[in-house]
Amino acid sequence: MRLPRLFRTTPFRLTLLFLALFAAAASAFLAYIYLATAGEATRRTDQNITREMRSLVAAYDRAGVDAVNQSLIERAASERPFLYLLMKPDGSRISGSIAETPIEDAGAAVGVSTRASFSVTDDDGQGRLVKHPARGIQERLSGGEILFVGADISEDQAYVVKITRALWGAGALVVVLGLAGGLLVSRNVSRSMGALNDVVAAVRNGDFDARAAVRGARDEFDELSEGINEMLDRLQRSMAGHRHAGDAIAHDLRSPLTRLRARLETAYLDVEAGKGDAEEALAQALDDTDGVLKTFSAVLAIARLQAAGQAPDQALFDPAELAADLAELYEPTCEDKGLEFGAEFAKNLQVRGNREFLAQALANLLDNAVKYTPSGGAIMLRVRRRSSGEIEFSVTDTGPGVPDEDRARVVERFVRLENSRSEPGSGLGLSLVAAVAEAHGGRLELSEGPGKVGEMGPGLRVALILPRAA
Amino acid sequence: MRILIVEDDLEAAEVMDRGLTEAGHQCVRASDGEAGLSAAQAGEFDVMIVDRMMPRMDGVSMVQALRREGDQTPVLFLSALGEINDRVEGLKAGGDDYLVKPYAFVELIARVEALSRRRETGSVQTLLRVGELEMDLIARTVHRQGKEIDLQPREFQLLEFMMRHAGQSVTRTMLLEKVWEYHFDPQTNVIDVHVSRLRSKIDKGFDRAMLQTVRGAGYRLDP
Structure with missing residues (x-):
């Protein structure tokens, strides 16, 4: 029974x-x-x-x-x-x-x-x-x-005998009251457990929007409910990220592949008609393929970071050291292009993150600055600690900048402003930086550079802000 | 050079085989990890190119088995998995280099040739010599025709890598990976600028240029 x-x-x-x-x-x-x-x-x-x-x-x-x-x-x-x-x-x-x-x-x-x-x-x-x-x-x-x-x-x-009887009576009373109290508490607890079980069952049946009720009693049931809700939120984000990643890759690769196919087809028809140069067409196709592969890698990296929610293999390191490394890598290029390169690194800072991803993010920012700043301009790489304790990497240039209304948009994938279309690039650079920032619990801030000076400016300042290392 | 290609994608193996044979190497092919393992045990190879994901036995297990037997033949892993973790895992398992698919053939051949060279430098060298160029790894000095060349630390590392792979093509990606230890792909010509600075230091004022640009591939330091 x-x-x-x-x-x-x-x-x-x-x-x-x-x-x-x-x-x-x-x-x-x-x-x-x-x-x-x-x-x-x-x-x-x-x-x-x-x-x-x-x-x-x-x-x-x-x-x-x-x-x-x-x-x-x-x-x-x-x-x-x-x-x-x-x-x-x-x-x-x-x-x-x-x-x-x-x-x-x-x-x-x-x-x-x-x-x-x-x-x-x-x-x-x-x-x-x-x-x-x-x-x-x-x-x-x-x-x-x-x-x-x-x-x-x-x-x-x-x-x-009277005392003994009184004691027995008290004992019986305690047992009865205890049993009643136990039943009451059990009912309360099992009601809470039942609510949690309902949530788990709902999720198991595919309803990822189900959430446990938090009664505000701040007891362990609330704690468990909050934990379960947080876990579900995270799971949902991650699933959305994965789904989004798949969609994005499909979408993002379709256009360059379409372009590549069209070029190959045109080249093939041209060569067949004896008009075009086969070698040139092949070289062009190879270049296009490389472009597609680069786009693919960038999209994949962004999608993975977004899906993971958090950058893997994070470690504590000195941000100035990383910045100095990249400054060393980019300085000659700036000089070659006639750009003044400045660096300001605060000492004795610590940041937690994936060094490789952050290096790539900074490299993307520097790439952009080099590409869009005309000769005679300047680029500044800074690392500092904000008063909030956050660590800020920033790249400031004296290029044409990004108008206020476009700043939010340029971070989106494949958004390239009209006047930048002539420059090579996939339109994924800033999106990757933003994904790296998010994967570190940080953010990306775009603002105006040093302002207009003659033909130059107003410039762009991009800050990659990471939370203080705990 | 004798090269073992372990790759389950037969077309990719065929292309590799053809390209490497044209470059003057002898290739042996195996189409899965087990076949690769027995081929490696049976013959002497200078370099092995091993795909990571294969039927029957994956590349990592195969290389681990070989390393346990004491086989130290340099291994280049090929993989569609390009995450940093995958790379680290591959190198930990006994791989010497890691190339993410899809790759340019020049990149593959440059890396394969770089690996074969690695093996010869078993003993610790303190002096590198390529033609007129001499590098003292202890004193950190470089001379060409007896004339001292002043290099920045990174330029010194760059030249050291090129001298160790003299006569071979090295790609920009290889330089960024091996000299700067970054695995991303810069969109500007940062590596070219560094190489051209180095070139102006070691070649300017001499009758012959040693640091050559290899079209479509990268650079080569000729003796």
């Missing part, structure tokens, strides 16, 4: 386990209380009968057996809660409130007392005989007579 769902939940099982442990502890506690109280009652009774015995023995020693006899008769008639029996040395009764002694010790020596538990028979006032538990002490007096003093302990016992 399967248990109802609620009884199979972890919190409920934990509740049961807890209750079992509690019951064991409560039993031990009860046993201790019982022993302590019951023992205490016996001990007190023993003390009382001993005191009574001592006072009677003292009376005997002072005034002899008759005085004790007298005293016994008086005491038995009073409200004292004791049982008395005075016997001759042979054990036959002289006087007292009971018929015979429950303690057999005919041979006991003078002054030696013997204790015992026994029961006295009494009627309960309705003619029925009841046995009461009792404690007694018996001693041989110096004249040979035997004195017995006892006490009914049924009242003490009843007290102990």
